[in-house]
Amino acid sequence: MTVPPLAETVAAFDARAAAYDRSRMHQLVAARAVAAARPQQGQTLLDLAGGTGLVARAALPHGITAIVVDASPGMLRQARSQEPRLRVVRADAHHLPLRRESVDLVTCVTALHLFARPEQALREAARVCRPDGRIVFTTWAAHGWSTGRALREAAEQEGLTLPDPFADSGTREAAARLAQQSGLLVEQVVDVRTKEPLEDREQAWHHVTRSHPEASTDAIRRRFAHSLPDHVEHALLLLTCRPQTSSPSR
Numbered sequence: 001m002t003v004p005p006l007a008e009t010v011a012a013f014d015a016r017a018a019a020y021d022r023s024r025m026h027q028l029v030a031a032r033a034v035a036a037a038r039p040q041q042g043q044t045l046l047d048l049a050g051g052t053g054l055v056a057r058a059a060l061p062h063g064i065t066a067i068v069v070d071a072s073p074g075m076l077r078q079a080r081s082q083e084p085r086l087r088v089v090r091a092d093a094h095h096l097p098l099r100r101e102s103v104d105l106v107t108c109v110t111a112l113h114l115f116a117r118p119e120q121a122l123r124e125a126a127r128v129c130r131p132d133g134r135i136v137f138t139t140w141a142a143h144g145w146s147t148g149r150a151l152r153e154a155a156e157q158e159g160l161t162l163p164d165p166f167a168d169s170g171t172r173e174a175a176a177r178l179a180q181q182s183g184l185l186v187e188q189v190v191d192v193r194t195k196e197p198l199e200d201r202e203q204a205w206h207h208v209t210r211s212h213p214e215a216s217t218d219a220i221r222r223r224f225a226h227s228l229p230d231h232v233e234h235a236l237l238l239l240t241c242r243p244q245t246s247s248p249s250r
Contacts, residue, residue, distance in 0.1 A: 002048060004114075005070055006116070006131070009071070009114050014074030016203075017051075017072065017075045018199065020051060020052050020075065020078065021052055025194040026110065029194070029236065030054035030055045030109060031236070032055075033109050033238065034055060034058045034059045036134075036188070036190075036240045038134065039059045039063075039239075043105060043106065044064065044065045044067065044241040045064050045067070045103065045106070046067045047067065047069070048106055048107065049107040049152055050068035050069060050070055051068075051075040051078075051079065052082060055107045055109060056083075056086055057082060057106075059105075060085060063246075064104075064105075066087065067087045068089070069089045070082075071090065071091070073090055075123070080139040093108075094116070095124065096125075098128045100127055101129065101130045102109050102128050103129055103133065104130055104134075105133055105135075105136075106128065106135045106136070107135075108122075108125065108137040109138045112137060112178075113140055113165070114152055116119045118178065118182075119178065122137065122184060123241045125137075125182075126243040126244070128182055129243050131245045133243065133244065136240050138237065138239070139175050139237050139239070140170050141171075141191070141237050142166050143166070143233040144234060145234060146232050146234070147208050147228070147232055148165070148208050150229070151208045151209070151212065151215060153223075154221075154227060155212070155220050156249070157223055158219050158220050160214070162214075162215060170237070172237060179241050183244045185242045186240075186241050187240045187242060188240040189238070189240075190237070191237060193233070194233070194236075195197075196234075197232075198229065198230055198232045204228065205224060
């Protein structure tokens, strides 16, 4: 899968910041991540690539301190406007400005596919997490976006074959392997499936073609718009992990 340059990703999420929280999928996945992390009174949670702080805000009622790290200033401004108690830090997920073993919990949802080196980001999560802490992350399952399927079908009708960007990485085995290679011990892998109304067809087009710029033709766009369903389906894998105390990153 081709990962867009960081500056391009930041600009895209700056533009989406105001409307980001309206997604039912984002709300549901945030709630599932908090449930898996099991925050307790007095703990510190790091929401890695946390955007508007949906996970961090959902965890605050448990009496925790929450830190949101993201590269998008627009998303972080939205996070602070929604909840002033959040500590927000603008940083690259590959190089966290946090001390070793300084947090109890790390969450990272719907973001790994945006990282140039997801293993490095997860190693950083392992580095800053205490040995008895917990790390929860999600990754897109194979065929995880129904909009992506619609794009591939439209492209096929125009004689262009597009691969599923998550075909290789979006299996339970691949997700567990990524965690292990990043210095994490996997406790649990669960499926998360969501469905929500498709509100912005223009945004859906731009979203899926970021992974397949070669499909940005007028003919494919017309077929894509015609075939889009009224609801979008998403499929993710949610992993609950612990740091390996013997990891080289420690």
